[in-house]
Amino acid sequence: MEAADLRNIQDPVGFQAVMFSEPHEKQIEILRSVAKNKIIAAGRRFGKTKLIGREWIRGALTQEFKRQCIIAPTYKQVMINFETIKGDLYESELVGFVEKLITSPYPKIVFKNGSIIDFGSSDNFDSIRGQAYDRICLDEAGFVPDAAMAAIRPLIFDTGAPLWKIGTPNGKNHFFDDFVKQDKDFASFQFSSFENPYISQEEVTKEIRQYGENSLYVRTEIFAEFIEDQNSVFPWKDIMACVDDKIQLVTKGNPGRKYVLGADLAKYEDFTVIVVVDVTQEPFKLAYFERFNRMPWQYVVDRITDVSSKFVCYQKFVDSTGVGDPILEQLQKNTSMSGFKFSSKSKLDLVTYLAGFIINHKILYPAIRELVEELKYFEFVKSVHSTAWKMEAHQGFHDDTVCALGLALMAAKGVDASGMGFYLG
Numbered sequence: 001m002e003a004a005d006l007r008n009i010q011d012p013v014g015f016q017a018v019m020f021s022e023p024h025e026k027q028i029e030i031l032r033s034v035a036k037n038k039i040i041a042a043g044r045r046f047g048k049t050k051l052i053g054r055e056w057i058r059g060a061l062t063q064e065f066k067r068q069c070i071i072a073p074t075y076k077q078v079m080i081n082f083e084t085i086k087g088d089l090y091e092s093e094l095v096g097f098v099e100k101l102i103t104s105p106y107p108k109i110v111f112k113n114g115s116i117i118d119f120g121s122s123d124n125f126d127s128i129r130g131q132a133y134d135r136i137c138l139d140e141a142g143f144v145p146d147a148a149m150a151a152i153r154p155l156i157f158d159t160g161a162p163l164w165k166i167g168t169p170n171g172k173n174h175f176f177d178d179f180v181k182q183d184k185d186f187a188s189f190q191f192s193s194f195e196n197p198y199i200s201q202e203e204v205t206k207e208i209r210q211y212g213e214n215s216l217y218v219r220t221e222i223f224a225e226f227i228e229d230q231n232s233v234f235p236w237k238d239i240m241a242c243v244d245d246k247i248q249l250v251t252k253g254n255p256g257r258k259y260v261l262g263a264d265l266a267k268y269e270d271f272t273v274i275v276v277v278d279v280t281q282e283p284f285k286l287a288y289f290e291r292f293n294r295m296p297w298q299y300v301v302d303r304i305t306d307v308s309s310k311f312v313c314y315q316k317f318v319d320s321t322g323v324g325d326p327i328l329e330q331l332q333k334n335t336s337m338s339g340f341k342f343s344s345k346s347k348l349d350l351v352t353y354l355a356g357f358i359i360n361h362k363i364l365y366p367a368i369r370e371l372v373e374e375l376k377y378f379e380f381v382k383s384v385h386s387t388a389w390k391m392e393a394h395q396g397f398h399d400d401t402v403c404a405l406g407l408a409l410m411a412a413k414g415v416d417a418s419g420m421g422f423y424l425g
Helices: 013-019 027-030 050-061 075-091 145-154 174-179 201-211 214-223 236-241 297-311 324-332 344-359 367-378 400-414
Strands: 036-040 067-072 097-104 108-111 116-121 135-139 164-169 184-189 259-264 274-278 285-294 315-319 338-340 376-384 390-394
Touching: 013 027, 013 050, 027 050, 027 184, 036 174, 050 067, 050 075, 050 108, 050 116, 050 135, 050 164, 050 315, 067 075, 075 108, 164 174, 174 184, 184 344, 214 259, 236 344, 236 367, 274 297, 274 400, 285 297, 285 367, 285 400, 297 324, 315 324, 315 344, 315 400, 338 400, 344 390, 344 400, 367 376, 367 400
Parallel strands: 036 164, 036 184, 067 116, 067 135, 135 164, 259 315, 315 338
Antiparallel strands: 097 108, 108 116, 259 274, 274 285, 376 390
16 A cells, blocks of 8 residues: 555544454444543453554554554563554555564564554553653553553653553553543543454353353453452451451460461561461450561561460461471471461462451451551452452552461461360351
8 A cells, every 4th residue: 555545544444444344333433532532441352452453553654643652561461462463564564664563672663654653561660661652552451550650641741642541440440530530531431342243242142151140250351340349359348347446466465365376478578477366255356466578587487486475376377388388397396386388279268268257347456557458459360361360469569467367367267265166267
């Protein structure tokens, strides 16, 4: 196709129809919108990546947007965007308008007319700092952390560039905030997977049957719904219901009281956390809390040993995963101590058990900032490229206090507060 012809294809819908394929009805609705910023919540296989890639090609070839960027949550997702656009350029023979395709350190497409499309990932802020763009897209925007927006927003300040956010919802973060924004410069769209006529409707229906119509997966991934607290393992109202400001932490146990201990060990930038819980009666109460990091392992051993001796704990669980194994051996020389190895399954069991205490308000604690924050930001997290879920701290937070409290309550399984048998939880 000649450059002269390209200058006559300014219409986004017409460009895709001529050079690639006719966009479907809902894609046309997005492309026809005259809003500066477009926030698009769309189910899986709606055609998000193709839609964005082809529109970004048009912006570059027509020079309407000479400097564009696509930001994704991970480098892997970045490469999906890059390879999709690269494939469309070759299949449409528009690659002749490309000066060069760069893949390292981050992908970039440079066009012969001087336009560029940059690609960056939000998990590496250095890949997206220091540039100014005429248009930016956040692909899988729900998975771009709020913290990354501090690096992304300056990219558009100099030019007042349009910002597109597109993806499946992932809780109520900046993606949701912009989706519900009442601003003439913003247009919001919400489409289910069923809106794409080019995919098998039967396959989508099969997934709904498999996961359940009201499941988190179906509501977010198929129907693109924003769900309140969808990520939170521990509901906020229950976290706060367990806060008791009358609790006074102590440095040693009181005669006649029954205690259990849980200790999670620091790894790299994490924290070692030691908690002691009074399980004399329900609701249980936090009795002791200590949190530190970057200390020698011998210091860790000495602290856990000292706390254990001062509380005469009936049962003690310490994280014995990885480096925790030799720590456990040292602890067992001076005190009875049980190890707990974390795996995907054992962590699920522990956190589920802890959640039962918090949801039923059977554990009380003072308003310790680190504890409350870690409970609040402990989430179900889904991989961008998988339907699998796991539980972990939100980016920028730790889960050491969550694990330590869970270990203490797991230790409480073997203690009967009434002296009449085993406590079952």
